[in-house]
Amino acid sequence: MKKVLLIISLTGFFAASAVADQEGESWARLYRRIPDIKQKYAIMQNIIPLDDRSLEPFLTSSLDELVYGDLSQYRTDNSTYEDWEILTRTIIGELGDIKGQSGALTIWDVVTTAEVPLLKAEGLIALGNIRAIKFAPEIAMMLRNLNFNIRDDRDAAEIEAYAAIVALEKMKEDVGFESVFYASIGWYQNRITDYAEEVLLSISEDSMAQLIEIMLIASDYNHKRMALETAMKSDAPVAGKASAAVLALTEGLKYAESDYLLRRNLTNLRIDAITALITLGVSTSESPFLLDDAIDKGEMDEKLIAIQALGSDGGDEAAEILARRLSEFNERQASGVTPDQEELIIVRQLIYALGESGNQIGIQALKEMTFVGYTPAILRQADEAMAKIGGN
Secondary structure (H helix, E strand, O other): OHHHHHHHHHHHHHHHHHHHHHHHHHHHHHHHHOOOHHHHHHHHHHHHHHOOHHHHHHHHHHHHHHHHOOHHHHOOOHHHHHHHHHHHHHHHHHHHHOOOHHHHHHHHHHHHHOOOHHHHHHHHHHHHHHOOHHHHHHHHHHHHHHHOOOOOOHHHHHHHHHHHHHHHHHHOOHHHHHHHHHHHOOOOOHHHHHHHHHHHHHHOOOHHHHHHHHHHHOOOHHHHHHHHHHHHHOOOOHHHHHHHHHHHHHHHHHOOOOOHHHHHHHHHHHHHHHHHHHHHOOOOOOHHHHHHHHHHHOOHHHHHHHHHHHHHHOOHHHHHHHHHHHHHHHHHHHOOOOOOHHHHHHHHHHHHHHHHHOOHHHHHHHHHHHHOOOOHHHHHHHHHHHHHHOOO
């Protein structure tokens, strides 16, 4: 009985498919016979809901006729041209929906020549739906150029940028990553930048490698920061995120700036990188020495957070750096050179960080403080730090 029901169901399915195919062919024949473009559009409205893949050759040839035929007949007035544009857009959209590969080249020609942003956008989205990946480099370059914000018509540029992001998201090719990244931090309205950020990490199978490449080649410190921020938001393993943070800090320590704004941006890059290491709670072989360098090169806020990061690290290398720096202040204090106000803040931070590290290496430097003339308040803090470490 079940076999009979299955046969009946399959017979019904194929019968329905045959009817749908016949309906589509019937509309297609009528479309070919009717010369009026408004009526062609009305007929196409009956074809679109069928989503009939067997009509791909008809749709492709219809698009070719509209794109490569006698275009002068559609340029007689604005109304006729608008009818041509709407019909062309409708066919392109349907080819995208049915994954009509045969129409990809014509659609790309429309994208590169279209005067109407919505038509160009429809073409881009259709190419994404078709996954016409051979055009991914060109679409990425198109989005890159839009990111530069050199167009007078910003509304049109945003329409095209959105469509390019959609296409690149669907194609999932590495070549699109950088352009989408810069779109996510670009001049566009929030609806564009938010969407670009949302899809960014789904474009590439190795987004961390792409972000690291951006950090290496970007000349703007803020762009390096944004790449690090994106890496930290990703679902990459902690080790991968730590590598990105270390690279960002390395990049930040390469440079020195005299201009206030550039110097501030550079400081923010280093602080963000150090904060990332603290948040991740990991230590790498390079990080203690980079943090030591940051204490030497950084502004006051950088120095303090770098010291905090060394305390969070807790390893021998980190503890040795903290102990050495505290011992240097102890020697100065012993020789009669009292720390100034900023230096006292650093001393307190070093004490706190040694306590947080829990590493026995810090005990000696903390004990030395008792004999070189620090105030009772600082000595109490040193005692608290030693208690945390487990040595008195």
